Amino acid sequence: MQEDEPTGGDVNAVIQIAEEKKKQQRDSWSARLTSLAETRDKAEFAAIYGYFAPRVKSYIVRLGMPLATAEEVAQEAMLSVWRKAHLFNSTKASASTWIFTLARNLCIDRMRREKAVEYELPEEEPDPDQRDMAEHSVLEERMQVAIASLPESQAQVLHLSYYEGKSHSEIADQLGIPLGSVKSRLRLAFSKLKAHWGEEE
Amino acid sequence: MNIRHHFDDATLMAYASGSLPKGMALLVACHLHWCPECRERVRQAEAVGGALLEQIEPQAMPDNALQQLMARLDDDMAAEVSSLVSPALLPEGVPAPLHHYIRGSLDDLPWKRLGYGVHHVDLNLGGKGTTRLLKIAPGVSVPHHTHTGNELTLILRGSYSDEIGRFSAGDVADLDGEVHHQPIVDTDQDCICLIATDSPLKFTGLMGRLVQPFIGM
Numbered sequence: 001m002q003e004d005e006p007t008g009g010d011v012n013a014v015i016q017i018a019e020e021k022k023k024q025q026r027d028s029w030s031a032r033l034t035s036l037a038e039t040r041d042k043a044e045f046a047a048i049y050g051y052f053a054p055r056v057k058s059y060i061v062r063l064g065m066p067l068a069t070a071e072e073v074a075q076e077a078m079l080s081v082w083r084k085a086h087l088f089n090s091t092k093a094s095a096s097t098w099i100f101t102l103a104r105n106l107c108i109d110r111m112r113r114e115k116a117v118e119y120e121l122p123e124e125e126p127d128p129d130q131r132d133m134a135e136h137s138v139l140e141e142r143m144q145v146a147i148a149s150l151p152e153s154q155a156q157v158l159h160l161s162y163y164e165g166k167s168h169s170e171i172a173d174q175l176g177i178p179l180g181s182v183k184s185r186l187r188l189a190f191s192k193l194k195a196h197w198g199e200e201e
Numbered sequence: 202m203n204i205r206h207h208f209d210d211a212t213l214m215a216y217a218s219g220s221l222p223k224g225m226a227l228l229v230a231c232h233l234h235w236c237p238e239c240r241e242r243v244r245q246a247e248a249v250g251g252a253l254l255e256q257i258e259p260q261a262m263p264d265n266a267l268q269q270l271m272a273r274l275d276d277d278m279a280a281e282v283s284s285l286v287s288p289a290l291l292p293e294g295v296p297a298p299l300h301h302y303i304r305g306s307l308d309d310l311p312w313k314r315l316g317y318g319v320h321h322v323d324l325n326l327g328g329k330g331t332t333r334l335l336k337i338a339p340g341v342s343v344p345h346h347t348h349t350g351n352e353l354t355l356i357l358r359g360s361y362s363d364e365i366g367r368f369s370a371g372d373v374a375d376l377d378g379e380v381h382h383q384p385i386v387d388t389d390q391d392c393i394c395l396i397a398t399d400s401p402l403k404f405t406g407l408m409g410r411l412v413q414p415f416i417g418m
């Protein structure tokens with residue numbers, strides 16, 4: 001792990017404002033997804049759909065899928081949200097992170113025509129990771145602001161990787177920079193984001 | 202398992218973003234099966250994806266899309282069966298994601314001889330690059346080679362040493378084009394590892410020129 005960099009006061013101020021603004025929303029999506037698992041309330045699902053489906057669609061379109069396929073895969077992702085709601089664990093991920101991983105895996109399945117490789121441990125084996133992640137949505141909120149404060153060159157490789165699904169070699173080719181530079185930009189970006197992630201500990 | 206060598210952050214970000222080639226993603230999943238530290242880092246890298254999903258410009262779904270999906274909520278969902286195997290049932294040195302492909306013990310694989318003291322099994326995953334299991338006998342060294350792209354190695358059994366350090370079961374070597382190395386098996390046990398690349402390896406030196414056409418790496 002790399003050393004955390006000192007963070008600027010201006011960034012912290014922006015974080016505070018953004019946190020206030022989105023506090024209600026943040027609390028709601030993870031909490032509502034958690035309750036959906038118990039209530040199986042379809043009206044609640046419709047609300048979650050209304051917020052996330054257009055975002056998931058936008059993400060899939062950016063990955064380069066044709067519009068019709070993107071809409072189809074977005075529907076599948078939202079159906080997974082309904083079916084797998086009982087697997088959502090708000091101490092491990094926020095609602096948006098969990099839905100991101102569902103959509104990502106479905107896209108991989110589509111593009112490779114087979115299932116994405118799973119790494120989750122089987123239920124009977126407790127995850128040896130003892131870290132308390134109860135505040136996951138708070139951490140993600142900080143990360144969002146931190147992403148916005150990244151230098152352009154780092155934000156660019158982050159976007160190409162996450163939004164467009166480009167491999168490091170493809171990014172290197174597209175930007176005309178060495179593979180090593182792509183990786184070092186990603187490493188720098190990640191260490192900055194992790195610094196925000198760890199701030200409360 | 203005492204793991205000392207982990208992935209580069211950039212590799213875990215590629216995994217979390219879904220942009221790693223299949224064989225490399227398989228190898229990462231195998232290490233994650235054993236390594237809580239990298240699992241936590243992947244969780245952070247996935248949260249970057251979640252934060253980006255929040256920031257993305259939404260694109261409206263078609264008018265009737267919600268209605269159509271609501272009609273499917275009560276469908277039978279019997280197809281949702283996990284393919285994961287209980288850890289107690291896994292053969293020694295085989296993490297669950299790899300078990301999905303080889304379905305058995307490392308000792309029972311159809312190993313093919315590559316050269317003196319070196320055997321391999323190609324997982325034939327297709328796509329760019331190669332994914333194979335390599336079994337190297339004690340004292341044998343893999344020819345000097347450099348990498349044009351990325352190469353990931355996960356040790357499943359035994360150990361080897363190279364210019365970077367000592368690698369034993371659970372450890373990963375996460376190398377790119379700048380590294381030039383020559384691993385040697387350093388115990389009296391075979392070293393078995395999973396190797397995934399996103400482009401062909403390039404061997405250097407006389408030994409490399411002799412071996413490369415033969416093994417077709």
Ligand SMILES: [Zn+2]
Pocket residue numbers: 204206207208232236238239240
């Ligand atoms: Zn690790």
